[in-house]
Amino acid sequence: MISLVIADRCTGCQVCVRVCPTNVFDAVRGGPPVIARQQDCQTCFLCELYCQPDALYVDPDCETPAAVSAEEVERSGQRGRYRRDSGWDEWAGDPRYANEHWRMDQIFARARALS
Amino acid sequence: MPNIQGSTTPPIAELPPIAADVLVIGGGLSGTWAALAAAQAGARVVLADKGYCGASGVAATSGPGHWWVPPDPDARAEAIRQRMAIAGGIADPAWMERILDITWTTLPTIADVYDFSTDEAGTVQYRGLRGPEYLRAMRRKIHRLGVRILDQSPALELLADSDGTIVGARGLRRQRGEAWTVRAGAVILATGGCAFKSRLLGSHTNTGDGHLMAAEAGVDFSGMEFSTYHTVAPAHSTMTRSMSFAFATYYDGEGREIAVPPGDTTRTLARAMLDGPVLCSLHRMPADIRERLRRVQPNMMLPFDRGGADPFTQRFPVLLRPEGTIRGSGGIRLADDDCGTAADGLFVVGDAATREPVAGAVSGGGAILAAWALSSGVIAGRAAAARAARQGRRTDTAARPLGQAGLRPARHAAAVDPRAVTAAVQAEMLPYDKTIFRRGPALARSLSRLEGVWNDLRDHLDGEGAATAGETVQARESAALTAVARWCTRAALVRPESRGMHLRVDAPASHPALARRLTVGGLDRLWSRFEGPAPQPLEHPVVPQAGAA
Numbered sequence: 001m002i003s004l005v006i007a008d009r010c011t012g013c014q015v016c017v018r019v020c021p022t023n024v025f026d027a028v029r030g031g032p033p034v035i036a037r038q039q040d041c042q043t044c045f046l047c048e049l050y051c052q053p054d055a056l057y058v059d060p061d062c063e064t065p066a067a068v069s070a071e072e073v074e075r076s077g078q079r080g081r082y083r084r085d086s087g088w089d090e091w092a093g094d095p096r097y098a099n100e101h102w103r104m105d106q107i108f109a110r111a112r113a114l115s
Numbered sequence: 116m117p118n119i120q121g122s123t124t125p126p127i128a129e130l131p132p133i134a135a136d137v138l139v140i141g142g143g144l145s146g147t148w149a150a151l152a153a154a155q156a157g158a159r160v161v162l163a164d165k166g167y168c169g170a171s172g173v174a175a176t177s178g179p180g181h182w183w184v185p186p187d188p189d190a191r192a193e194a195i196r197q198r199m200a201i202a203g204g205i206a207d208p209a210w211m212e213r214i215l216d217i218t219w220t221t222l223p224t225i226a227d228v229y230d231f232s233t234d235e236a237g238t239v240q241y242r243g244l245r246g247p248e249y250l251r252a253m254r255r256k257i258h259r260l261g262v263r264i265l266d267q268s269p270a271l272e273l274l275a276d277s278d279g280t281i282v283g284a285r286g287l288r289r290q291r292g293e294a295w296t297v298r299a300g301a302v303i304l305a306t307g308g309c310a311f312k313s314r315l316l317g318s319h320t321n322t323g324d325g326h327l328m329a330a331e332a333g334v335d336f337s338g339m340e341f342s343t344y345h346t347v348a349p350a351h352s353t354m355t356r357s358m359s360f361a362f363a364t365y366y367d368g369e370g371r372e373i374a375v376p377p378g379d380t381t382r383t384l385a386r387a388m389l390d391g392p393v394l395c396s397l398h399r400m401p402a403d404i405r406e407r408l409r410r411v412q413p414n415m416m417l418p419f420d421r422g423g424a425d426p427f428t429q430r431f432p433v434l435l436r437p438e439g440t441i442r443g444s445g446g447i448r449l450a451d452d453d454c455g456t457a458a459d460g461l462f463v464v465g466d467a468a469t470r471e472p473v474a475g476a477v478s479g480g481g482a483i484l485a486a487w488a489l490s491s492g493v494i495a496g497r498a499a500a501a502r503a504a505r506q507g508r509r510t511d512t513a514a515r516p517l518g519q520a521g522l523r524p525a526r527h528a529a530a531v532d533p534r535a536v537t538a539a540v541q542a543e544m545l546p547y548d549k550t551i552f553r554r555g556p557a558l559a560r561s562l563s564r565l566e567g568v569w570n571d572l573r574d575h576l577d578g579e580g581a582a583t584a585g586e587t588v589q590a591r592e593s594a595a596l597t598a599v600a601r602w603c604t605r606a607a608l609v610r611p612e613s614r615g616m617h618l619r620v621d622a623p624a625s626h627p628a629l630a631r632r633l634t635v636g637g638l639d640r641l642w643s644r645f646e647g648p649a650p651q652p653l654e655h656p657v658v659p660q661a662g663a664a
Contacts, residue, residue, distance in 0.1 A: 021319070022319050023290065040319070043314070046170040060422070082413060099230070100407055107404055115361075
């Protein structure tokens with residue numbers, strides 16, 4: 001469930017307000033958006049993917065809201081990691097984050113061979 | 116709003132109607148393919164999405180790997196033969212052939228917006244795409260072609276002229292408190308399946324809105340009993356990415372390994388989960404695959420990386436997320452080969468439609484469903500554009516809004532809590548013992564409870580009178596969830612046998628006479644009938660009284 005809008009990272013671009021499929025954010029003029037409807041969050045993590053300043057944190061628990069601080073997220077190394085692992089924006093073209101989704105068939109075949 | 120009668124929406128500002136050739140409702144995989152095909156055929160297209168076209172729908176969070184067979188007649192025939200062998204006698208090889216062909220020729224045409232990978236040998240890999248990138252690319256593609264995209268704009272109801280022809284739709288721009296109306300020569304429903312808000316990844320907006328709108332236009336459904344597919348996920352998470360679980364080992368609460376017979380994972384795990392916790396370990400995944408897992412599926416490890424267990428060395432609790440009709444195969448019945456429905460002017464694509472022609476009584480899995488989403492979108496997009504070119508936009512005819520339950524109470528408005536409605540529906544549609552292991556008497560009790568929920572909301576739930584756009588949408592969604600639950604349950608009740616994913620514990624065998632599709636329909640009075648020219652196999656099915664007709 002969406003847990004944090006990290007205010008000192010947020011540029012106020014409101015992209016998350018626009019892209020959230022379940023409309024959990026409310027825009028705030030000249031400032032970070034607010035999480036207005038946390039219970040509507042579908043824990044799809046897509047807002048993080050679209051947040052270039054990496055100012056959002058989605059906790060993987062989709063049932064219970066998590067109490068997590070910006071400091072804890074920073075220490076965990078998870079801030080912005082999904083966007084980086086996906087090779088979006090400034091990470092595009094970096095071979096460490098290449099899109100290898102096409103290997104899915106091979107991986108399923110390996111699993112069948114092992115069982 | 117000169118053309119809309121009976122609309123009373125005090126707090127919402129009505130926007131001037133938008134005229135289009137084709138209106139697409141829903142901006143996921145099938146909706147964007149439909150919009151693309153219609154625009155390429157020269158139509159002026161408007162696409163309305165409840166959320167954001169690019170992030171909405173179950174494909175945007177997953178990794179669609181299309182059914183992908185080269186145009187070699189023997190290879191195609193063999194692929195179709197394999198699917199027909201498991202489809203329970205209700206699939207159609209001609210439809211399979213058609214979607215294999217359309218997928219093969221069409222998917223590479225988005226190479227200008229999607230960066231297809233190449234393998235070590237330098238061969239371009241078209242088959243499997245990452246969901247977020249795929250939908251982002253589809254948005255770019257249709258935007259370039261001039262499709263007008265309305266984001267955060269849930270559709271509430273269809274509009275019909277005096278003949279019952281569908282001539283548009285009406286909905287809300289929920290972030291602005293405005294109501295939109297689109298008048299169009301054809302309308303395509305691309306609203307997805309319905310998973311009853313089970314927390315299946317990406318499915319929260321898939322509440323069956325299109326099903327309810329279609330039923331109000333007189334359209335019926337097929338295969339709604341095939342709505343029991345489930346996908347495993349780490350407990351408390353939405354992460355229904357199944358690939359890694361191909362390496363899973365499962366344990367019961369005592370730490371004993373659970374033997375999983377091939378092809379029977381869901382029922383085996385569900386039985387164990389009804390008895391107690393089930394734990395999982397991914398220690399059998401080879402090291403090289405672990406190393407590249409985030410490059411294949413960047414979201415798969417999020418529940419583990421963010422405070423969870425190390426899935427390769429520790430056991431973690433898992434559950435099964437119900438997919439309802441999403442990776443089920445039932446949906447809005449197709450009336451012709453153009454993805455038209457029983458309502459003139461209304462088309463249906465993707466998971467909102469029945470997938471029985473291509474999947475039968477089993478799940479199409481990701482591959483066939485992605486090929487279906489693409490192909491049905493292409494087919495309906497072209498047909499809708501051709502219809503609009505032939506018949507015009509018909510914007511000058513009077514239109515009446517068709518929305519009923521959840522929007523306009525049949526009797527007096529009274530307090531009905533949409534959250535309580537949703538919870539009551541979930542109580543019948545999510546427990547494994549009611550859906551995976553179906554029994555006639557339990558289905559009849561479920562249907563009876565759902566009838567009570569429906570009657571109450573139909574009579575009293577006043578979505579239009581709600582204080583905010585969000586509450587209006589929530590009210591309408593709760594009505595749609597209830598409607599879809601009733602059709603699924605009715606279908607499960609009147610198919611007194613087991614076939615494909617539909618398991619009746621009280622009738623475990625399949626009957627050859629029932630190898631035919633089952634149509635259900637109706638809003639206030641449900642009805643059902645088996646397709647086919649022969650006498651109905653069960654003129655008087657043993658159906659306990661459930662309050663339904």
